[in-house]
Amino acid sequence: MAGRRADVLEIRELIRRLQLDETDRQIARDLQVSRKTVRKYRRWAQQHDVLTAPLPDAATLQAQLKTTLPVSPPPTIPSKVTPFRDQVVTLRQRGVECRAIYDILREQHAFAGSYGSVYRFVRHLEPRTPEAYVRVETGPAEEAQVDFGYAGLLRDPDTETLRKAWVFVMTLSFSRHSYVEFVFDQEVDTWLRCHRRAFEWFGGVVRRVVLDNLKAAIVHAALYDPVVQRAYRECAEHYGFLISPCRPRTPEHKGKVEQGGVHYVKRNFLAGRAFRDVRDANERVWVWCMETAGRRIHGTTKEVPLARFDTIERELLLPLPATPYALATWKQAKLHPDCHVVFDHAFYSAPHRLIGQRLWVRAADTSVRMFHQHELVATHPRATRRGERLTNPDHLPPAKVAGLLATPASCVQRAGEIGPATSEVVGRLLGERPLDRLRTVLGILKLAHKFGPRRLEAACARAVQYDDLTYGTLKRILDRGLDQNAVSVTARPLTAATTLPLFARPVTDFFPSTGGGSCN
Structure with missing residues (x-):
């Protein structure tokens, strides 16, 4: 978020965490922002009474930020070492230290930058050395860790074919009690259904879910800008838990799942077992979670996960919402x-x-x-x-709607409103192949917009007199003003004997006047 206006959904998530009394350090870590950014929005929220008011929707929050928190353009300062990048890379490959590189640049190029700029540039080019990690144990009902792992091929009972399957594992970090489910994809709706069933399995909700950067849960796996999919944030808001994405390529941040969950399921449940289909696998793994995995002595806690869950953790879980999350x-x-x-x-x-x-x-x-x-x-x-x-x-342009909604019945009705001659022309054109002639009829009726209904009626009367009912003929009559000349023969009423093939029924029998849209 630094140096730019954050997406309003990220800001809304930050404010939601502020309302839940999260510390600046916790928010900065989970949302991958600086504490300075968190403090900025905390001050803004306090000044405008946002922390004590109901959480605003995205549109309201965006409008409020636009008027009360203007965005300043971020500074862009390129490194002074950039022009010498190739030489720096070559020197580092030879094992030359940063101080020596700094001296070489000064001697050969009159480099005016500082030693610190060279040091930072080299640090940026090269990966950091491995870090040491300290195991952090969480309190009861505080955290669950989630992951997907490939489970091999399982039979789909709907198609009776073998399909690639994955295993979803949610492990409570305190008790190590787990929920396991086999699925056929890692789509968002599958991901959310697994969460819903896991919380129902535990009978409550933890306060934080730590997850790996799966496509279904994290849009971008960037270290400093993970964007959680909107559906997952909706789910988190509905159940009241916070999302803590594991940093990319750092599975040690969630080892309770990768080592004690997915790997444990693969080694101790899947290995050596055959299943009729995915339903059979799920029914058996749920029994296994309660009778085998849940009753073992855990290697780290040295306690039975199910006993630890029943005696300590279960009653501390957040209650399930009154209604399940609508996926x-x-x-x-x-x-x-x-x-x-x-x-x-x-x-x-x-x-x-x-x-x-x-x-x-x-x-x-x-x-x-x-x-x-x-x-x-x-x-x-x-x-x-x-x-x-x-x-x-x-939603459509007004000029396009009439043609889209037109039907033979609506065209017959419109022609009758213009006059008997127009009605006869339309009736005769639609008498044989109504749907094939519909575009022609629409073009004829559209002439009333340009020349007026009265002139179109006169042109139709002249066309009927000469028994030439094409759109081109009517257009020429109107363009040349021939419709204003007297017509000696009165337009004949539409009859089955003169306008329809033998034994044919009138078009209005097939297209009642009550249906259809406008031909205007």
Whole structure:
């Protein structure tokens, strides 16, 4: 966050932690920001009474920050050593120390920078030496550690085929009691369902979840800027736990899971066992968690995990919410020129003014909502089949709506409003192949916008007289003003004998006047 305005969702998470009385050090560590940044937002929240008020939504918070906390552009100061990078790399490969490199640059290039700048540049080029780690034991109900591990091939009972499977393990850091589940993917909805079932298994919620940088839980695995997916943050807010991402490439930060969870499951449950399918594997692993893994003497605590959980940890867990978390996934999608985004193989409309913009799509089990800059812009029911197109006419450009919603019945109705000659032209065109002639009829009716209904009616009367009902003929009549000449033959009413093939039924029998949209 340093040197730039943080994403409003990150700031909202920071404020939520402030409201929960997290220390600046804890927040800085978990969100990968400096304590200076935390202090800045703490002062801002105190000045504007944000800490004592309900947590604002993203749109409200963004508007408030825009007016009360202006952003200053970050300074950009390139290193003075950068022009000599290749030479510095070569010297370091020869084992030359930083002090000697500094002297060489001064002698050969009249380098004006400090020794500290050379030292920092070399530190940036080279990885740090290995660090020593100290085991930190957490209190009861304070923390759970989570990971996925590859579990081999298991049979899918729905398709009767072997599929790659993964094992989800949530281990309570204090008692070492675990929840284990086998799944077929690492998607966000699977990840969230596993969390929900794990909390229901334990009968409560821990205050913090430490996880590895999985695609489903962490969007970017950058050390200083991990962005937790919006769906996972929603889940965390619903259950009341905090997310602590493990630093990239540092699995020792969560060894209770990787060594005592996933590895233990692989070595002691999967090894030497065969399963009918994934359902059988899950039923048996849940029994194993209670009767074997939960009753062993743990190598670190020297206690029985299930006994430690039952006697100390269970009653200290946060209570489960009154309602389970309604699973929802988030995805960014671009609004295409047809005013629709593509999500999960279906199409959903959004306002045409946002064409080309990237929208946030929130999909629940029965609904899909779209947001632009944290503002709700569209809501649809969830599609039930692949390729389904859900369109709100209000999202389309007004000039395009009429043609999209037109039906033969609505065109017949509109023609009748213009006059009998227009009604006969439309009726005869739609009499044989209604859907094939619909575009032609729409073009004819659209002439009323340019020339007016009265002139179109006169042009249709002339076209009927000469039995030439094409769009081109009507357009030429109107362009040349021939519709204003007198017509000696009165337009005939539409009859089955003169306008329809033998034994054919009128078009209005197939397209009742009550259905369809507008042809205007």
